[in-house]
Amino acid sequence: MELTGIQTPSSVLDLPMVLNETFPDHTFLMNGLIMGIKGLLSFLSAPLIGALSDVWGRKFFLLITVFFTCAPIPLMTINTWWFFAMISISGVFAVTFSVVFAYVADVTEEHERSLAYGLVSATFAASMVISPALGAYMMDAYSENLVVALATAIAILDVFFILVAVPESLPEKVRPSSWGAPISWEQADPFAALRKVGKDHTILMLCVTVFLSYLPEAGQYSCIFVYLKLV
Numbered sequence: 197m198e199l200t201g202i203q204t205p206s207s208v209l210d211l212p213m214v215l216n217e218t219f220p221d222h223t224f225l226m227n228g229l230i231m232g233i234k235g236l237l238s239f240l241s242a243p244l245i246g247a248l249s250d251v252w253g254r255k256f257f258l259l260i261t262v263f264f265t266c267a268p269i270p271l272m273t274i275n276t277w278w279f280f281a282m283i284s285i286s287g288v289f290a291v292t293f294s295v296v297f298a299y300v301a302d303v304t305e306e307h308e309r310s311l312a313y314g315l316v317s318a319t320f321a322a323s324m325v326i327s328p329a330l331g332a333y334m335m336d337a338y339s340e341n342l343v344v345a346l347a348t349a350i351a352i353l354d355v356f357f358i359l360v361a362v363p364e365s366l367p368e369k370v371r372p373s374s375w376g377a378p379i380s381w382e383q384a385d386p387f388a389a390l391r392k393v394g395k396d397h398t399i400l401m402l403c404v405t406v407f408l409s410y411l412p413e414a415g416q417y418s419c420i421f422v423y424l425k426l427v
Contacts, residue, residue, distance in 0.1 A: 237284070246298065253365070254365045259358050259359060266354065266355070
């Protein structure tokens with residue numbers, strides 16, 4: 197559940213086990229390929245989804261991104277090949293955090309945003325603590341199928357919660373007359389933003405710093421659960 201920050205219990209726990217069972221000789225390679233494809237698709241789709249959310253509203257894209265992020269979960273015990281394929285394809289919509297941050301910017305004053313962004317990030321961090329621990333306990337006490345079933349139920353609950361409880365943050369921009377407003381190629385071009393970054397030295401230095409800090413962290417994050425499961 198990326199909207200609230202509480203990810204489903206199987207999202208980071210069962211994946212290494214399924215990877216190891218499906219690709220016993222290439223576990224790390226396949227893990228890297230799956231995450232790499234997902235990240236690339238997210239990079240390519242993020243500007244377009246952001247531009248469309250400015251016209252169609254945030255709630256619609258919260259529903260779409262959360263749904264497709266959680267869609268692979270039930271496939272884990274049905275068909276592993278479809279599961280990994282869906283994880284990779286879901287990268288197109290794996291930009292829930294971007295939509296949430298845009299939503300926060302819509303409903304908060306400028307002086308409140310740092311706190312609000314911090315709270316959103318904190319819920320994500322909490323999920324990384326709760327999810328593996330809860331998933332491990334349930335797998336030991338019950339079964340893998342129960343973990344996947346609970347994860348699927350939480351995902352469905354998340355989608356339903358957005359549908360009925362989360363208000364639209366851009367009411368003026370989601371009237372029927374605004375649907376179909378043109379989106380320029382520059383808005384949808386992921387490389388256009390990179391070119392703009394290079395024109396501001398301060399922003400460029402900040403982006404390089406963030407990139408270099410997340411580069412090893414992303415590699416560690418993508419491998420640590422596989423490593424721990426194997427050893």
